[in-house]
Amino acid sequence: MTDSITVAVVFGGQSGEHEVSLVSAHAVMSNLDPARYQIEAIGIGKDGQWWHGPGALAKLMAEADPARLPASAAQVAAGPVHALGRVGAPGWELPAADVIFPVLHGPYGEDGTIQGLLELAGRPYVGCGVAASAVGMDKGLMKAAFAAAGLPVLPWVLVRRSELADESGLCARLEAALRYPMFVKPANLGSSVGVSKVRDRAELLAGLHEAARYDRRLIVEQGIPAREIEISVLGNDEVVASIPGEIIPAGEWYDYHAKYIDGGSQTIVPADLSPAQITQVQELAMRAFQAIDGAGLARVDFLLDRDQGTLWVNEVNTMPGFTPISMYPKMWAASGLSYAQLLDRLVDLALERARR
Template identity: 35%
Template sequence: MSKLQVGVIFGGNSSEYPVSLHSVASVLRNLDANKYDVTMIGIDPNGNWYVYDGDIDTLEHDHWLESGHATRALLSPSKQEGLLILENGTYTTKKLDVLLPILHGKNGEDGTIQGLFTLSQIPYVGCNHVSSAIAMDKEYTHIICESAGIPMAPYIALRKNMPQTMAQIVKQVEAKLQFPLFVKPANAGSSFGISKVNVMDDLEKAIDFAYAYDDKIVIESGISGFEVGSSVLGNDALIIGDVDEIETHNSFFDYDAKYELENTQIHCPARISDEKKAEIKAYAKTIYHVLGCSGLSRIDMFIDDDEKIFFNEINTIPGFTSASRYPSMMANVGYDFPKLLDTLLELALEKANATK
């Protein structure tokens, strides 16, 4: 049998570009070369597309663009063309059977590129453009999940194009929220732009910081407790991975805690009762279906001091390094890295066939 033609997309015009490089390196090392003919497709921080045919280490350390192994390319929105590879004033085409985006944050996880995939009519791993966009936007996630009865922290949303005075914002905060507050860009990941605010005098600075990453922000009441996560794999029938637990001595689970494990330890499985794990997994299934997800997601929640569960956020393309939480949770239920990737590609083809 001929190998499946897989386009693996990495990089991206996003603040999470470096995270993608580390994730995709692990993915490429774990894709079975006997099953897949892999085309590496890189997007640089300016949004330019390339086909890359160099080694994985060069990619991971962000020297791929100047390596001499990157050729300009683009994905056509036309079904007939597929991938266009541009050289010497002309182009060649390459047909791909399935796309595996390892992109995080804006323009990669927010439905933007998923819309292009849909136009190209190439099957792809992960949520569709609508679910990706909703899951990326913390305000819309709040609205939809709260309407389904899923508990979340109280919040307010602010928009840069609808300016308010600090006095007006303070009034909203005092009426609805409690300190500590978390101020977040509505559309960003990896804890970029997030601040923990303990007193009102620090709120304006945190708002300005969040607006540097997005034109819409959310301000949430902090939940006193600890964070747990649940991994989901599947389209309609779902496989739920193990539950993990974050133990951090930082003020919150920030970028350094996530990627350097600064003052942080991740326990998988979580150090909680089986009954609480079952409750978390049930919430994860509900959230996944309510948001219309497919393929995969990692769903993060809090357990407060009274052992109540609160949904925090969903990541539709979670981290994929060998030490990342999603692969670790799935490995604990029998899906090692190669099997996990096999399953994700199968699910992408299954979803495409179901919509024909």
């Protein structure tokens, strides 16, 4: 093991996607080649407390909300663990590692905050840098970047939580700009947490208040009858895209329950698209990745209008799910890159980016 690479996998976090992160991290740690890597487990509790040791994942799993744990969650062996404290507390220190793999979803993990900490600490890490992570997390900034790059984006409106003080005026403004149905989302969250599909003013108000529980910045998007197409992107300056996949949600749309809890959603890889559509999806995905100055990895999501056949860029996920049912590794596996090989490539890209 003298030539092995020490990879510190960081998981949990203080976002609404805490439970998804735990399952993603378990899959990552189970698939890192033990002949090549020495693994350090670092968990972040919902209270901001950091934990280090083989038992860190089991500890956070035991404290997780069972109702939010994905159906693919597995039993995790217990082990020793010790508290690192909170960032900035006396004695807090990031454990030594050659590469940090922040398997964190949502705010305080996927939004540039952890990335900034690692930059200051001079630690190589997997995934996008500070700016790309921040822009990729904030749907308002992301859509503005996409529009500036000439990418096709559905009509949308940015709403601030403070605007809910005038509910009638806000609803009138949204109804003038968009038509029902609409989707209301927290700007800085993923896994469909806090997202609502709304069909009238009463649902619009309820959706705005639900999204405002999670963020002060909200996005209201035009809803269309659409197929949900996804594709994986990999690389730093030289970027490649996988074959695309399609999501068939268990419910009316792909919400958190349909993604992780219900188990009835279907994933089709490869998606049933024409060669021209596949090429278009791949080219748009790479352009979207480059529009935010992405690095390492991302999953780019599209909406394919069932009536018009138009392809719209929906969003980019700079640290997509790595659970056993997640699309990002599935699409690479179907493209000829196994889960273990994908992890190797991500570690190599992190080291390459750090050298540059």
